[in-house]
Amino acid sequence: MKKFNTVRSIAIPMGTPNVDTDQIIPARFLWHPQSDGYGKWLFNDLRLNEDGSPKPGFILNQSPYQDATIIVADRNFGCGSSREHAVWALIDYGFQVVIASSFGDIFYNNSFKQGLLPIVLPEALLIRLREAVERNPAHGHVTVDLVAQQIEGPEGFKIGFDIDPFRKKKLLEGLDDIAVTLTFNDQISLFETNYSQAMPWLLPKAV
């Protein structure tokens, strides 16, 4: 996984609540391997007509938002299915940060596995940031500094954010989860032995 650095970019204001994973990536694309690249299907049915031409009304197709790498969303972004493909699509399209007042829990966890930073802000602050971004489309730059855990936006917006330190470290260093976990292999094995002894009914059973 790529190391996460400070991000400075135009931000897309997306004020719709409950942006679900079916909208982010419709189910009919999910059988493709990740290596096919999922960016081309991001928000497919919102962004593209059936003939593949862009829908001019959708914000990702509008200037100056084509180059944005940050989304300022609403509540419950990424709700719905567990499909990590939703994160693949956002990352492959070029997004690095999504800011919302809440996320679908599984989407939130999946984001860290692919180097997408999901930031939770209290609703009032989120709306303030989104409105500042909306009022300054051409200069609506937002800076996200993960090391300092700080967001800066238009009109002097500046606020800190929380992140679990273990996840922060993994993002900053681009660490692989499985490799990290296997450094605890002895503890895992010991736990498994004790667990099996305490719960013998879970041992394999011939059926």
Next chain:
Amino acid sequence: MALAKTLFEKIWDRHTILQQSDGSTLLHIARHLVHDGSHAGFRTLRERGLKLRRPDCTFGTPDHYVPTTTRDMATIKEEGRRNVVTSMNANAKEFGMTMFGLDDIRQGIIHVVGPEQGISQPGLVIVCGDSHTATHGALGALAFGIGASEVTHVMATQTLWQTKPKSMRITVKGQLTAGVTAKDVILAIIAKIGAAGGTGHVIEYAGSAITGLSMEGRMTLCNMSIEAGARAGMVAPDEKTYAYLKGRPYAPSGKAWDEAMTYWRSLPTEAGATFDKEIELDGDEIIPMMTWGTSPEEAGPINGVVPDPADISDPEKREALQHSLDYMGLKPGMHFTDITVDKVFIGSCTNSRIEDIRAAAAVVKGRKAKIWAMVVPGSGLIKAQAEAEGLDKIFLDAGFEWRYSGCSMCVGMNGDLLNEGERSASTSNRNFVGRQGRGARTHLVSPAMAAAAAICGHFVDVRTLNPGQEP
């Protein structure tokens, strides 16, 4: 004296391998359930030269991509999709997990098969690369959905890094009235707390209306915890749970059963234990429910009307509601019972168990469907059971299609989709934009309500069709 603990805390603590100073916890995974959509995990294991750490704890069955008109995989036209299903057999063989393939009567939707086989048991941490894993919480387990990277992580390490979620108790008091089901209860809960109401929480459902539910009903309830935003949903194990498990193929037996029972009986939340959030509903007041919009929180009782955006002061919320109504093709003030339906789908991990099929059949018996409708049982065993009871005949005589098991039109990955603009009465779990096909309009209801819509061609309070249940 030790602090009183909740069911959730007891399971969490029992599966904690280690906890770091920042609170992140490495959890042991007792059961990993996989389906055809989990294929990427096996590919990564192979690429990285890793083993499936605990084949004995890994169980799978193909469900998302399987055809429901036949068991012949050759009928899956696109090679890529077909490979997703067929590669599962090869993966099971190579990595040694237990697998119920398409040629096995035990095949079905993974969240139906786990409990049915006795694989899902009280007091376990159960995960699956599918958001509806919360279903297994009905047995008193901590069960939650995970993404593809976490699936691979579990395959390789039998563990997951988790931050302890908050706890919420939803108490449904009283008793449900005749004709009201677990589906109506969960839709009423989501309508009350919202689609993000449970975010970051594990829900324990409690109260007399919950303990009064059958095991199938509890599965329907826990299944849609994710639609309330929750990580997991659970019901404390009780005599119904034990009776359900007894004699199931993978459930313990003999001396092992007694040992398990000692653990299981220690699990329920103790008096005095506290939750981060408490919600209460009155079960007597719930009536059959349906969704009218494009989020599961956009639900209301069947005697209701489509809401009016003009009544909402917040401009963004007003616009969102207008958006929902435009997509759904509905006008403010319309009575739900005046909404006509094009197609009916009875199935999915939410509502495809034998009790669901019996409830739908009871409505359909001796009547004819006015519109296209199909029933997709949750497993081969349920299909066989329903056929032994003659339920397939009831549906076929009424003009319904009777299919093989799979996820089918809940998510449409196998091609079971609605056409653009078509409106469904669906017993599934998500009414998202495009969920059942591009431009498709989904209304979520219980199996009995779906059956009633098929008979009438529009939504109707199913209780008006059942003598003795009239409201």
